[in-house]
Amino acid sequence: MSEHQYYKFERLDGYLDAKARQALRAISSRAEISATSFQVYYTYSDLKAEPSELMLQYFDIGFYYADWGSIDVYIKLPAGTLPDALLGFSSDGLHVHKNDEWQLLIFSIEEYYEYFDDENADDFFQHLASLRSELMQGNWRLVYFMWLKECDFDEELDGLPLIEFNFEHLSEEEQAFVILFDIPLAWIKALAMVLNAQPSHQAKQAQFQFDAWLHNLTEADKNTLLSVLFEQGQLSRYQALAITRKESTNKHEAYQYWLTPSVISPFIDQAQNQLQQEQAEALAKKVALEKAEKEKTLTDIYRQRERYWQLAQEQAERTCASGYDAASRYLHQLNEAYQFKANRAAFEQFFKRFVMANKNRKALLNRLKDML
Structure with a gap:
């Protein structure tokens, strides 16, 4: 060696x-x-x-x-x-x-x-x-x-x-x-x-x-x-x-x-x-800051949820691995955003429509199996 x-x-x-x-x-x-x-x-x-x-x-x-x-x-x-x-x-x-x-x-x-x-x-x-x-x-x-x-x-x-x-x-x-x-x-x-x-x-x-x-x-x-x-x-x-x-x-x-x-x-x-x-206080401050940033991100996604659904579909229609990865990423972000806004039922409704529209894209659905 x-x-x-x-x-x-x-x-x-x-x-x-x-x-x-x-x-x-x-x-x-x-x-x-x-x-x-x-x-x-x-x-x-x-x-x-x-x-x-x-x-x-x-x-x-x-x-x-x-x-x-x-x-x-x-x-x-x-x-x-x-x-x-x-x-x-x-x-x-x-x-x-x-x-x-x-x-x-x-x-x-x-x-x-x-x-x-x-x-x-x-x-x-x-x-x-x-x-x-x-x-x-x-x-x-x-x-x-x-x-x-x-x-x-x-x-x-x-x-x-x-x-x-x-x-x-x-x-x-x-x-x-x-x-x-x-x-x-x-x-x-x-x-x-x-x-x-x-x-x-x-x-x-x-x-x-x-x-x-x-x-x-x-x-x-x-x-x-x-x-x-x-x-x-x-x-x-x-x-x-x-x-x-x-x-x-x-x-x-x-x-x-x-x-x-x-x-x-x-x-x-x-x-x-x-x-x-001091380390505990610093950690608590860091966690609170990260939480605030995450909540802001989820709020922004929810506010633009229609666009995110559209982007997910556009990526799915590329019918390639990178497109499926991007679509999965958008959908997981939407899932978190709807949950944060306590609107899980609305997400499930739109998600079912998305799955039906892409039911023949097995590689994509495999990436979404944790939400199916």
């Missing part, structure tokens, strides 16, 4: 020069390679390189999945973007590769049990640029999601700084992440409760001050930036900041308030009950 593997990597800051594309081509002769991306599928072989090494050297976001259930999501950040205190807990689902320039986050699923294909992978990949941008701007909720998932199974898990992020309203991209990685919703709600009940550190949203940054650049920094700009043809803000970063700004951050399993555990039952109540 063949095995399908999918790799997709993209560079968001700058371009892959000819030398980089040549090196990537040497790794895979069948990959689709552009100035910003690398994508390849394998059935019987595999990528001749470590994805983490490719990410650190060439790309900013990446995605891998195999049809036996393995999934890896790659997000590369400038060194020091996330504080060391945020990356110290042990997790099978989050791995960090670091060098002097970058922090590479790898979010992993060992066995994904739902159906997943290339289209699902492409859909999720569209969220990665926004998720990376959120992390770079100081919104570190993805790491907390992975901690919550691990905490659900490990009562001895090391803690995280308790930072006041908004866990009551998630972005579309974060919701997609939560669904893919099966993050327990009750634990997310419990964390929001913790933050409402206990002191925490204020989130530091990164605000870039161009004048201050430019003033602090050395001549060597400027020469480096000009050299990269000349070679690549463009230079993004994030790339320029990564190149000129002097130190890991978040590395030695001191935290007074911490999130631990013992801190969040007292809120779990309450969060679970609240979540179930």
Whole structure:
């Protein structure tokens, strides 16, 4: 049996020069390679390189999945973007590769049990640029999601700084992440409760001050930036900041308030009950909306019932399978509409006439046998 593997990597800051594309081509002769991306599928072989090494050297976001259930999501950040205190807990689902320039986050699923294909992978990949941008701007909720998932199974898990992020309203991209990685919703709600009940550190949203940054650049920094700009043809803000970063700004951050399993555990039952109540209310609202839409549809059909009988007969007279299918569909809709309007007797009268008019069309009547 063949095995399908999918790799997709993209560079968001700058371009892959000819030398980089040549090196990537040497790794895979069948990959689709552009100035910003690398994508390849394998059935019987595999990528001749470590994805983490490719990410650190060439790309900013990446995605891998195999049809036996393995999934890896790659997000590369400038060194020091996330504080060391945020990356110290042990997790099978989050791995960090670091060098002097970058922090590479790898979010992993060992066995994904739902159906997943290339289209699902492409859909999720569209969220990665926004998720990376959120992390770079100081919104570190993805790491907390992975901690919550691990905490659900490990009562001895090391803690995280308790930072006041908004866990009551998630972005579309974060919701997609939560669904893919099966993050327990009750634990997310419990964390929001913790933050409402206990002191925490204020989130530091990164605000870039161009004048201050430019003033602090050395001549060597400027020469480096000009050299990269000349070679690549463009230079993004994030790339320029990564190149000129002097130190890991978040590395030695001191935290007074911490999130631990013992801190969040007292809120779990309450969060679970609240979540179930909210889900029940949402379901009731959905059912009521669907019912209202169905009633409106049936009212419209009943109001146009003469036309629907005419359409059913026209389709029957086509004497073909698609015509019989369409006629059956119109008649079943009429049946529902008459029942909704408590006029079953009228439907039976018209239906008998229809059957008599089409008594020789056995294939059609067979489609209507549940109403005969």
